[in-house]
Amino acid sequence: MTLLEFADVHQSYGEEEVLDGISFGVDRGAVEVIIGPSGSGKSTLLRCVNRLTDIDSGDIRLDGTSIYARDENELRQQVGMVFQDFNLFAHLTALENVTLGLRRVRGFSKEEAVADAHDHLERVGLLEQAESYPAELSGGQKQRVGIARALAMDPEIMLFDEPTSALDPELVGEVVSVMRDLAEEGMTMLVVTHEMGFARSTASRLTFLDDGRLVEQGPPEQLFERPEHERTGTFLRRLT
Numbered sequence: 001m002t003l004l005e006f007a008d009v010h011q012s013y014g015e016e017e018v019l020d021g022i023s024f025g026v027d028r029g030a031v032e033v034i035i036g037p038s039g040s041g042k043s044t045l046l047r048c049v050n051r052l053t054d055i056d057s058g059d060i061r062l063d064g065t066s067i068y069a070r071d072e073n074e075l076r077q078q079v080g081m082v083f084q085d086f087n088l089f090a091h092l093t094a095l096e097n098v099t100l101g102l103r104r105v106r107g108f109s110k111e112e113a114v115a116d117a118h119d120h121l122e123r124v125g126l127l128e129q130a131e132s133y134p135a136e137l138s139g140g141q142k143q144r145v146g147i148a149r150a151l152a153m154d155p156e157i158m159l160f161d162e163p164t165s166a167l168d169p170e171l172v173g174e175v176v177s178v179m180r181d182l183a184e185e186g187m188t189m190l191v192v193t194h195e196m197g198f199a200r201s202t203a204s205r206l207t208f209l210d211d212g213r214l215v216e217q218g219p220p221e222q223l224f225e226r227p228e229h230e231r232t233g234t235f236l237r238r239l240t
């Protein structure tokens, strides 16, 4: 059942302990939403999963196998990542941003890659923008290309690091809607977000991190209505 497992994960930058013994599991098909103040270690936690950041001690297991016992390229394919600032290639069209990985990582022929990329762009509602360059797209459209690109790797799990934080408010909805569709299709997702509407409607569970520690974890209604820890309540009241 558990697809991703953090086991006593510690990570420091110099003297600063950024992840201070994080342990929890994410079930297959679950939508785990991570919340917490700026600097609490949310991005670091996500980056550890596809080894953009190495950990000092503990272990992270995907499907029962340590990520450190896996081939790094294969791991990056199995773990899709969507960033706050999109990370698209500016000199490539939306379509090319998606076909690049299909050709280089998955070894698709040009024709196969284009056909598959079209399917993924359609999935995020962007088929008509396939030939557009990032500069010609809105922030919401850029982020949907980012999601299509990650999905094209056929990942086991998708990580989202504040995917709507760089967007104008009127563009947040289209990205959240794509994320809801993915959740409904059964994609396992680990999502750092301040979008409490998404958390309430879609999260299987909410995890509150503070100062590198897991403070509280539970169903969204529990954290919103009856938080066990003072800090959780204070944080959520400020957001909503």
Ligand code: ADP
Residues within 6 Å of the ligand: 013, 018, 036, 037, 038, 039, 040, 041, 042, 043, 044, 045
């Ligand atoms: P969050 O995403 O919750 O805002 P981060 O994981 O980005 O938190 O950062 C947690 C802490 O680690 C912060 O104090 C941040 O300054 C520090 N940090 C993050 N990345 C680095 C890095 N590459 N080098 C040094 N310190 C870092």
Ligand code: MG
Residues within 6 Å of the ligand: 042, 043, 044
């Ligand atoms: Mg962050």
